[in-house]
Amino acid sequence: MASEKRVDLDGNPIKPITICMIGAGGFIGSHLCEKLMAETPHKVLALDVYNDKIKHLLEPDSLPWADRIQFHRLNIKNDSRLESLIRMADLTINLAAICTPADYNTRPLDTIYSNFIDAIPVVKYCSGNNKRLIHFSTCEVYGKTIGSFLPKDSPLRQDPAYYVLSENSSPCIFGPIEKQRWSYACAKQLIERLIYAEGAENGMDFTIVRPFNWIGPRMDFIPGIDGPSEGVPRVLACFSNNLLRHEPLKLVDGGQSQRTFIYIKDAIEAVLLMIENPARANGQIFNVGNPNNEVTVKQLAEMMTEVYAKVSGEPSLEKPTIDISSEEFYGVGYDDSDKRIPDMTIINKQLGWNPKTSLWDLLESTLTYQHRTYAEAIKQATAKPAATS
Template sequence: MARLNLDGKSIPMMSICMIGGGGFIGSHLCEKLVAETNHKAVVVDVSSEKIDHLLDRSLPWAHRIEFHQLNIKSDSRLETLIKSSDLTINLAAICTPADYNTRPLETIYSNFVDSIPVIKYCTENKKRLIHFSTCEIYGKTIGSFLPEEFRKSLLRGEPLKLVDGGKSQRTFLYIKDAIDAVALMIDNPERANGYIFNVGNPDNEVSVKELAALMIKAYAKVSGAPASSMSTVNVSAEDFYGKGYDDSDRRIPDMTFITRQLAWKPRTPLDELLDVTLQYQHRTYSRAIERELSKPSN
């Protein structure tokens, strides 16, 4: 049975060139494309580690996914891959705010300069492009302290660091909700082309300090360790990020346009998001430790 888009039109099979498709967002998007659509994923990245489980040639979608290991900075194959695809999605970027102070030139090259050939090839070959960005384009960064460092601290049994007391407000979006939004952009070009969409979950707003408490509670349930064994510690923004780092206290993404245009709304509440994420991370981390312990000693 043919899949239909929001306007009731049949969705044609597309070959999608996914630059940076081996990363966090890209790997989840690949999973959705091969499992739930008839699109072909042409993945371009320097590593396939996060999508290796999708590349097994015995899988039913084997003919609809391929991986090309290349660096878009200097590889002539990029234009050919874009030219032979119906759509290009650019996910390649340095997107860790702590790096913006410590790796400024690399960030500029990765997020701006290296994207120019991608845009050039799409324009010259009249190919559709979905380009990812962040809410930092609106001014002071919202990205500052995300659960990644909290997650690492919990797994290592270290105190969770609250930058300037953790008073900043943040919103958090479940990756599968985000991927659903991207899938709607892919399948509804007449509604998506030429537009900028905010993708977030305003209902999941929380202070960083409150987030730390929620993550400690969720991780205690997942790991079986007492919550009393986990703690927080205050650090200054300058000590954590480096001198000159600038931050915003609060920014809430406006979902009005994407809801009207693509009928998309985030569905996953924060407590469920944290439970699922920490269950996965604890399981993965435990397996990694078991593998290390099982290795013969030298």
């Protein structure tokens, strides 16, 4: 637990602060709250429309950190309490967003409002009240790699200069407007520019985080169990759902896109360093990812199938994957990032941070959690229709 002796990276004692965390009830928020409660003396004002993923931190009242976390159920679109909560805190962390790709092309208005318009008051209140802001952006702001425009057989595709994504030098390359997939990336890019401008013109203290596919327990939902049956979560939950239901994993356009996946617990270490080392983090944009964990989506599906068989003790299907077109899976207007390797130079220099967990290990702990949490509920849900017929 928190001790007076905790020091920052420059050896100065860390003073307890109050954090206004918007979107605290989501995947990343729940892990960040857990870390802050278990390992620091900081207080959290946790804002969200939901609190299911942090219930274990809020109840019972006898929890050792009960007086350091306070949940406020509110929608930042239309709640006048927002400014006073930001004013009560030393630091605001904004995680609130629509951030599932299935929504970007089917609900582009909600996506743009959520990621740009709704974030504007948060930036304004922080700037106007001289409060520090840590804002969650995304690796999607890079869009496609320069290399993806080269001929397929060009040797330059192997040159990192054509695909490694660097905060201060890589361009942001999106598809045409009719490819509404990019509504999210574009809204995130504009809010980054607004925050950067508040820093440049009005001296606001800010840090921008660009997460590269953070994954782990409590990510999204399992359709039909703790989310809508027709809902499409991000790939970890889609594939977990298929494995739990003994269905083949669906590979969008053959699963050739590449991603680097990082364990949520590694990534949260980086966020804690940003929180506690403002002098090193202010004014920075940080990639947070694990460049060593790169796979194609097809390779991810194969590895998840193998790991799930191990942790569940159930044999895998003879044909564990099937191909599906992006139009059938996501609808019209979908497009994809081809490859995402984060440059780690800046975060390494400023915060001395490096990711640790291999893809196999993070999948093993995550799929153990998925199996323990959902296997029984799925069994019951799938048994029901048979029992009533």
